[in-house]
Amino acid sequence: MKNVQAIVLRAAGVNCDMETKYALELAGARADRIHINRLIENPDLPDQYQILVFPGGFSYGDDVAAGKILANQVMHHLAESIRRFVNEGKLVLGICNGFQVLVKMGILPGCSGLEFSFENQPVSITDNDCGKFEDRWIYLQPGTDRCVFLDENRRIYLPIAHGEGKVVTRDRSILERLQAEGHVAFRYVDAQGNTGNFPINPNGSMDSIAGLTDTTGRVLGLMPHPERFVHPTQHPHWTRLEESRCDGMIIFDNAVRYVKENL
Amino acid sequence: MAQWRFEVSNRKGFVDARGQAVLEDIRELGISSVEGVYTARVYLIEAEFDRAFAERVACELLTDTVCQEYRIGRSDAPAGPMPATIVEVHLKSGVTDPVAESVVAALADMGMAGAYVRTARKYILLGHVSHEQTETIARRILANDCIEEVIAGADSEPPSPHTHPYQLSVVQVPIVGLNDDELMQVSKDRDLFLNLTEMQTIQRQYQSLGREPTDIELETLAQTWSEHCVHKTLKSSVDMDFDGNQVHFDNLLKETVFKATQDLDKDWCISVFSDNAGVVEFDEETAVCFKVETHNHPSALDPYGGAATGIGGVIRDPMGTGMGAKPIANTDIFCFAPPDIKLHDVPKGVLHPRRIMKGVVSGVRDYGNRMGIPTVNGAIYFDDRYMANPLVFCGNVGLIPREKCFKHPQSGNLILVIGGRTGRDGIHGATFSSGEMTHEHEDIFSHAVQIGNAITEKKMLDTLLVARDRGLYEAITDCGAGGLSSAVGEMGEKLGALVDLETVPLKYTGLNYTEIWISEAQERMVIAVKPENLDEISDLFAGEDVEATVIGRFTDDKKLTLRYQGVQVGQLDMQFLHEGLARYSRQAVWKSKSLGEPDLPVKDNYTEELLGILGSYNVASKEWVIRQYDHEVQGGSVIKPLTGANNDGPSDAAVVRPKLTSAKGIALSCGMNPMYGDIDPYWMAMAGIDEAIRNLICVGTRPDRIALLDNYCWGDCTRSETLGALVRASQACLDGAMGFEAPFISGKDSLNNEFVCEDGTRIAIPYTLLISGIGLLDDVNRCVSMDVKKPGNLLFVIGLTRNEMGGSHYYKLRGHLGANVPKVNLLVARETARRIHQAILKDLVAACHDCSEGGLAVALAEMAFAGEYGVEVDLRGLPTSDDCVRADMQLFSESNSRYIVEVSPSNYDAFARLMLNLPFGQIGEVVKEPRLTIRDRNQEIVVDAELQQLKTVWQEPLWLG
Numbered sequence A: 001m002k003n004v005q006a007i008v009l010r011a012a013g014v015n016c017d018m019e020t021k022y023a024l025e026l027a028g029a030r031a032d033r034i035h036i037n038r039l040i041e042n043p044d045l046p047d048q049y050q051i052l053v054f055p056g057g058f059s060y061g062d063d064v065a066a067g068k069i070l071a072n073q074v075m076h077h078l079a080e081s082i083r084r085f086v087n088e089g090k091l092v093l094g095i096c097n098g099f100q101v102l103v104k105m106g107i108l109p110g111c112s113g114l115e116f117s118f119e120n121q122p123v124s125i126t127d128n129d130c131g132k133f134e135d136r137w138i139y140l141q142p143g144t145d146r147c148v149f150l151d152e153n154r155r156i157y158l159p160i161a162h163g164e165g166k167v168v169t170r171d172r173s174i175l176e177r178l179q180a181e182g183h184v185a186f187r188y189v190d191a192q193g194n195t196g197n198f199p200i201n202p203n204g205s206m207d208s209i210a211g212l213t214d215t216t217g218r219v220l221g222l223m224p225h226p227e228r229f230v231h232p233t234q235h236p237h238w239t240r241l242e243e244s245r246c247d248g249m250i251i252f253d254n255a256v257r258y259v260k261e262n263l
Numbered sequence B: 001m002a003q004w005r006f007e008v009s010n011r012k013g014f015v016d017a018r019g020q021a022v023l024e025d026i027r028e029l030g031i032s033s034v035e036g037v038y039t040a041r042v043y044l045i046e047a048e049f050d051r052a053f054a055e056r057v058a059c060e061l062l063t064d065t066v067c068q069e070y071r072i073g074r075s076d077a078p079a080g081p082m083p084a085t086i087v088e089v090h091l092k093s094g095v096t097d098p099v100a101e102s103v104v105a106a107l108a109d110m111g112m113a114g115a116y117v118r119t120a121r122k123y124i125l126l127g128h129v130s131h132e133q134t135e136t137i138a139r140r141i142l143a144n145d146c147i148e149e150v151i152a153g154a155d156s157e158p159p160s161p162h163t164h165p166y167q168l169s170v171v172q173v174p175i176v177g178l179n180d181d182e183l184m185q186v187s188k189d190r191d192l193f194l195n196l197t198e199m200q201t202i203q204r205q206y207q208s209l210g211r212e213p214t215d216i217e218l219e220t221l222a223q224t225w226s227e228h229c230v231h232k233t234l235k236s237s238v239d240m241d242f243d244g245n246q247v248h249f250d251n252l253l254k255e256t257v258f259k260a261t262q263d264l265d266k267d268w269c270i271s272v273f274s275d276n277a278g279v280v281e282f283d284e285e286t287a288v289c290f291k292v293e294t295h296n297h298p299s300a301l302d303p304y305g306g307a308a309t310g311i312g313g314v315i316r317d318p319m320g321t322g323m324g325a326k327p328i329a330n331t332d333i334f335c336f337a338p339p340d341i342k343l344h345d346v347p348k349g350v351l352h353p354r355r356i357m358k359g360v361v362s363g364v365r366d367y368g369n370r371m372g373i374p375t376v377n378g379a380i381y382f383d384d385r386y387m388a389n390p391l392v393f394c395g396n397v398g399l400i401p402r403e404k405c406f407k408h409p410q411s412g413n414l415i416l417v418i419g420g421r422t423g424r425d426g427i428h429g430a431t432f433s434s435g436e437m438t439h440e441h442e443d444i445f446s447h448a449v450q451i452g453n454a455i456t457e458k459k460m461l462d463t464l465l466v467a468r469d470r471g472l473y474e475a476i477t478d479c480g481a482g483g484l485s486s487a488v489g490e491m492g493e494k495l496g497a498l499v500d501l502e503t504v505p506l507k508y509t510g511l512n513y514t515e516i517w518i519s520e521a522q523e524r525m526v527i528a529v530k531p532e533n534l535d536e537i538s539d540l541f542a543g544e545d546v547e548a549t550v551i552g553r554f555t556d557d558k559k560l561t562l563r564y565q566g567v568q569v570g571q572l573d574m575q576f577l578h579e580g581l582a583r584y585s586r587q588a589v590w591k592s593k594s595l596g597e598p599d600l601p602v603k604d605n606y607t608e609e610l611l612g613i614l615g616s617y618n619v620a621s622k623e624w625v626i627r628q629y630d631h632e633v634q635g636g637s638v639i640k641p642l643t644g645a646n647n648d649g650p651s652d653a654a655v656v657r658p659k660l661t662s663a664k665g666i667a668l669s670c671g672m673n674p675m676y677g678d679i680d681p682y683w684m685a686m687a688g689i690d691e692a693i694r695n696l697i698c699v700g701t702r703p704d705r706i707a708l709l710d711n712y713c714w715g716d717c718t719r720s721e722t723l724g725a726l727v728r729a730s731q732a733c734l735d736g737a738m739g740f741e742a743p744f745i746s747g748k749d750s751l752n753n754e755f756v757c758e759d760g761t762r763i764a765i766p767y768t769l770l771i772s773g774i775g776l777l778d779d780v781n782r783c784v785s786m787d788v789k790k791p792g793n794l795l796f797v798i799g800l801t802r803n804e805m806g807g808s809h810y811y812k813l814r815g816h817l818g819a820n821v822p823k824v825n826l827l828v829a830r831e832t833a834r835r836i837h838q839a840i841l842k843d844l845v846a847a848c849h850d851c852s853e854g855g856l857a858v859a860l861a862e863m864a865f866a867g868e869y870g871v872e873v874d875l876r877g878l879p880t881s882d883d884c885v886r887a888d889m890q891l892f893s894e895s896n897s898r899y900i901v902e903v904s905p906s907n908y909d910a911f912a913r914l915m916l917n918l919p920f921g922q923i924g925e926v927v928k929e930p931r932l933t934i935r936d937r938n939q940e941i942v943v944d945a946e947l948q949q950l951k952t953v954w955q956e957p958l959w960l961g
Helices: A017-026 A036-041 A068-087 A097-104 A172-180 A249-262 B017-028 B051-062 B098-109 B131-142 B180-189 B196-209 B215-224 B257-264 B296-301 B303-319 B353-371 B454-469 B483-491 B513-518 B531-543 B574-579 B607-614 B681-699 B720-740 B809-813 B826-841 B855-867 B887-892 B905-914 B947-955
Strands: A005-010 A030-035 A051-054 A091-095 A123-126 A134-142 A156-162 A166-169 A184-189 A209-213 A219-222 B003-010 B034-046 B068-072 B084-091 B116-127 B148-152 B237-242 B245-249 B269-271 B278-281 B286-294 B326-336 B375-382 B391-401 B414-419 B475-478 B497-500 B524-529 B548-554 B559-564 B567-573 B585-590 B637-639 B654-656 B665-671 B706-713 B744-750 B754-756 B762-764 B768-777 B794-798 B847-850 B870-874 B899-903 B920-927 B931-935 B941-946
Touching (some): A017 A051, A036 A068, A051 A249, A068 B098, A097 A209, A166 A209, B017 B034, B034 B051, B051 B098, B098 B116, B215 B513, B257 B744, B296 B353, B326 B454, B326 B768, B353 B391, B391 B665, B391 B706, B483 B574, B531 B548, B681 B826, B706 B720, B809 B887, B941 B947
Parallel strands (some): A005 A030, A005 A051, A091 A219, B326 B375, B870 B931
Antiparallel strands (some): B084 B116, B326 B391, B414 B524, B497 B548, B559 B567, B847 B899, B931 B941
16 A cells, blocks of 8 residues: 655645645545745655645735735745646645635646746636635535546535635636636535525636646645535534535545555 | 835726725715725835836736736826826834735745835725815725825825834933822823822832832833733722622632632632633643633724734733643624714714724634634624724633643743734733723824734744744743733743843834833744753744744843843832732722613514514624634534524534544633623623523533633723622622532733713723633534424423513613513522533434523524524423513513423433423424414414514624625
């Protein structure tokens, strides 16, 4: 049995690192919480790991824009290291603030042939339409068959907790590419699987996009928090349920299984 | 150095949420001529770079090019037919600017170290606005005078923030030869808030020393002796006249609240009333600590900053308890005036309650969420009398290893200040919060308002916990009220301390030694470190960009010695500092009020009244607030603040599972009802205790492991009636804690919550005692929520409904107070709690909810619409006292110690057997049809409504956009 090792990347203001580590461990990985300064000191550190997670939080206070300062720091110090990580077939997961970081440094959506530049940044994540932070549970419908983290046919229930979660594209053509090329990992839907307005789509994301994957399907970013539903009593009305499936574990179980089978 | 100006605004097609919010607020002010508001973020960057690099900064760092656009330099007013007024809001010099700090770091990542950055907001108001209107908009909506500067028009640049370096000049304050009037003048001129007795005590001390005090010595004494820091009122000796009977207390606190703790002497209480938070046992390895603080005065002046630093400050209490706890949950309780009060009814110098509420909520939200601590419990209470003195209670729970519950500073330890830098913010916060407010406070005490940066605190927390576990320091405390003066003064009380004030890292130059010493700049803690551990702990902090600086050492001379650049600027005897304060004796009086019950007509149907109460601000859903708080971060939430089929019913208490690998849980609750205090503060306090405990019991908390916190917010206690009310409440704390065997473990008081209007009228807050409860659960998988679960299940009421409508919402709706305030039979209350708990342990309970504001009818409605099943009730089954016959009384009486329990028919026998000898009765059942129907004793329908209607009136009032 292969030893699966994950980095949960810490930085000032990251605050979901503990429970993300716990979820990875429940899935059978060994996870280390590592501060970004240690990676900057030693850019080869990720070589011994197969999963890199950018967890949720408010990196650098979300000053300027959510995830922006951390994205800037990673780009200027760790771009090469992360590119190598992905090219080696390894997995990258960005949750909430981590998703914002991946988008703002151009790793997502990672459309093929589209070189990232700030002038023509294809996708961004911005202020919720409701204008404020929201913590609520939502349903997610997978939108692609080639992301290793998700089960294509399984609708899942997870919490969101963010003020800047609205996914927007630079123009219509980018949105069409995301749809056509299978970059839409998750959409916000209702319990029956239908898209809709607030609160079904809690932030006003274009095409109800809740998560994106890159061309390889090995990089996933999503606004909802899978690490917050790995135990039955985390469900918001578990006291009404006979039994509860912990939907968040799917993401972590799939990641660990993929590493075991492929790396 | 060149200054570059960048303006960043949203592209067309992307909503300018801030602009829209401002526009709404302008309309609320009654100004209708503004037709649009656009905003831009302004960055002023001083650094040596060229235009090409400036373009990179704008494009790569400051602008999200998908939804925003930038301009380097100053943009013109938008072209078009409509006149545009430009207003820029800059932070006053020295106010913390977290965004600027982050941009500095990001520029360094881009290869441009050492930049100087400021940020501002630019507002463009489209439409005709007069000069006065612009001023009103700026003052009321856009800026807060305390911390911000408004620059109107398009050409003027903000003033240069650079301050002059400070030149040492030791200031002596002659007091030795002064008469009483002159002494008081010194106290007043220097904002010391020391009274004559205290000034005389200090004068005598310096007469015997044969010298005059320096300014820093006087300030240290004023901080240490402030009401905020030592609670001189609660610790004073009190002679109480209670309806003509004399009662004497040598020390009010020790003989009431604290006495219960001592007499109960629970072995699971680890540290009570001695550290920054109370500490109780959690499991074999771990303890849990809890503290609730108020931040009222700053929140009145700057709701956003005041509330943010309130939560930031209380988080540092568990962090500074023992050797430092890990914060795991926040609670927030607010008291405001109703948000729909008319603008012209708001006195001068007071912010509109709606603005206060929005500011407070967003302040707590932004700080708490950034800290990654779930805000799991809270309450909001509305009363006109909170208009000028809103109350902001912030609480924090922390987890700490059992062997780290005590600190041991030693002589020779180095004193380190860690975290944020020191600035002029918050100076005189401790003394300011100990006095009453006036309409002029906005101007005079603006420097007492503090600005926080949660990320600085979060970084500090992350590293401190590692340092704690590696055993790298000997003691820790937070810099709260009084700043370094209190932190170092307290930690070195038994030792002595020597501090070199010029070594304290500053945000900017120009602070004199006294300002450094008493600044209440946020996000700072003080630790005591053995010299041999200095290198390791310094590396640890530096490794995560946390500033840590040696500022002195603990000595063994029992003196507090303060130096600046080698020159002694002050020296105080630790004993005089901590024990020199004269003990007070005070007079208190309480006369039982002669109040009457109103004579209300009997009606056939009370649906309308139920809807009215459900829609009243105190009862209405707080979902708009709750959803803005992250209540799930850290992954431990078990009973969330909102629950039920649609995740929108009101939970009784919050439950968290702080260790992800353990099933043990912690429940948090609160109880408060100032309206009862208008009748009798004794029963108000008792009702608060009963409510806090009921809420805990409802979710499954162990009744034998409940601890309480008290937070008094009172008016001016030099008035004997006001103090008499406080004594009454304290007596109830003693009786209630003893009766429930639930000790108080920590507390705090905030007195002088009064406001003097321009015309001299006083507004005093109602007597407000917040009781917070914390309890243990052995297995969170057995938790119970309040929503009805299944049609066919039976509903029981446990506890007697009495003729106790005094202070009820039913009366309030009709403008009455009444006389019969709800009381508590402690023997029955405690036994009821115990039996409910047994029923929960035996899995007999499907849902449990307590009756509080609005009584039985409100509780039933909440259970029904949360569970999305109807409820049919027959009041013949309701256990009542003999004088509780009328249907409205049975529906709306707010008698304490009552629970509504849902039980499946198969558990009927077991449940009934368990409740034997308690007042209980079956009152109805859960049905499929989504209606609440209540029949009175004559089988007449007295309440009948669709659940959707009940829920809608309950959800709508507090949706503030």
